[in-house]
Amino acid sequence: MRKLADIRTGNKQLIKDLNRSLVIETIRNKGPISRTDISHILNLGLSTVTYIVDDLLNNGLVIETGEADSSGGRRPVLFEFNHKFGYTIGIKIEVNHIIFALTDLNANIVVKHITSFPEGEKAPQVISLITEGIKDLMSLADISFEKLLGIGIAVSGHVNGKTGTVIRSSLLGWTNVDLSKEIEKHFNLPVYVDNDVNAYALAELAKGYGRTHDSFICLSIGEGIGTSIVNEGKLYYGHQGGAGEFGHTIIQVNGYLCHCGQRGCLEMYASNKFLRKEGKLLISQFPDSALRSSSFSFDEVYQAAALFRDPLALELLKRAGEYLGVGLINMINSLNPETIVLVGEGMIAQEFFLPYAIETANRNFFAKGGYETTFYVSELGNDAWLMGAALLAIKHLFEPPIYKDSKAKSISL
Ligand SMILES: [Zn+2]
Structure with a gap:
């Protein structure tokens, strides 16, 4: 945690820097915006705002983008952050x-x-x-x-x-x-x-779901399982930056050995690692499976499920979905999130595992009180x-x- 001693001591320069930083942040987030609106949002005097905006304008950090409609009198000039400044x-x-x-x-x-x-x-x-x-x-x-x-x-x-x-x-x-x-x-x-x-x-916070919501959990499903907790617009880091290792919460006592040293981690039951491990164990029961010589990647298992309704592919994704649902119950019961944003390469196969995951997850502690966590699949893509x-x-x-x-x-x- 930051200590009081880490905070720079107050002086005129710091207050000037702070005001400048607040004005830039407001223009970045709310622009195009007028000086008057900046002054209202920040509760700063119009002359201070005008001084800072002129300075930012002279230095190319903000640009003029036209004029707002006026209810009478001069039309206020609007400013926008110059995202090509650097x-x-x-x-x-x-x-x-x-x-x-x-x-x-x-x-x-x-x-x-x-x-x-x-x-x-x-x-x-x-x-x-x-x-x-x-x-x-x-x-x-x-x-x-x-x-x-x-x-x-x-x-x-x-x-x-x-x-x-x-x-x-x-x-x-x-x-x-x-x-x-x-x-x-x-x-x-x-x-x-x-x-x-x-x-x-x-x-996701800047360009996706976070544009309209400032608290959510981002859950990534791919080779492993990762999560990030966003609370009131900020990431929650925990003591050493390690918050959100939900992939290594245990859902199966004495289960599969995980690369982290524990046994029965969620990551071993709902990520690509599960498809590989379980796929190799089950393949002998499905001699006609299209996955016989595959590496059991999400993409391959998805293709087999989508193109051939391959029974092994469907079974693997169903099991992964149910296990993921158990992991989600633990997450929901621990953090009571409004929404879980799902991301990662595993989403390619979402139609075959997500319904099982959500059905299971919805049997959480809060469901009895009529409360539901919603699920949202990220639309941002790999970039x-x-x-x-x-x-x-x-x-x-x-x-x-x-x-x-x-x-x-x-x-x-
Ligand atoms: Zn683990």
Whole structure:
């Protein structure tokens, strides 16, 4: 938890910085907006707002976008955030490749680039591929490094976002990798690292379900199961950034051994790992299955279910759905969320497992009181991982400068 001592002591400069940051944030979130409306929202004097907006305008951080209708008198000028003021890079590290995206300050992707590496590659090699990839991306986009304001990296596993350390990623086989420090050595820029589902949740917050709701749980189903808890517009991190490891809550005593060392984790019953493990166990009972020589990926199992109504594929997805439902009951009973936003590659097969999951989940503690958690399947698609990674950097650029340890490159005007 932040301590009082971490907060910068109050002085005139800090208050000026704070006001500026609040005005930028208001224009970003509410623009196009007039000076008068900013002044009402922030309860700041119109002359202070005018001074800050003029300053931001002169420096290109906001732009004029026309005039509002007037109920008489002069029509007020409207301002909008200039999302082309600078750029950020969002990066996602996968099991055998890295995806890079250059984005504007609204996290809109300008250009993408992919670099591959052999599965199981050590961290130093992957880090050097990341630094090379960043340079390649910038030359591909033909944009100078001066325009780059920050870098965000999304990676699966337990990440301490505050220090930018990958504490443990079983997907990559890494422990205690100081990823942000290593990348920052090469660029004079802040680098933020976070769990990939947290990054996705930021994208959902800025561009998806979060545009109309500020509290939800993001649940990702793919090779593993990850969750991110969004509460009142902010991510809930827990003590070391590890909140939301619902994939490793236990749903089966003495169940399948999980890569985390426990037995019976939800991840072993409702992710791609389950399809593989259970599929190989059941295949002898389904000698005619189209999945005989498959790797039991969500895509393959979905294709078999959709194209051939393959009994093994249907059975696997039904079982995964029922187990997922049990996991969802535990999540709902622990956190009482209004909505669970479902994301990830597993969603391709949603029609074959989600009905079972929801039916089971709806038998939770709160159901007796007539209360229902709703489920929403994300519509953002795969680019959301990259937009979310970029947002890791963007959100720090505009946060009020009240903490001493804030490393965001201040936008010096
Ligand atoms: Zn586990």
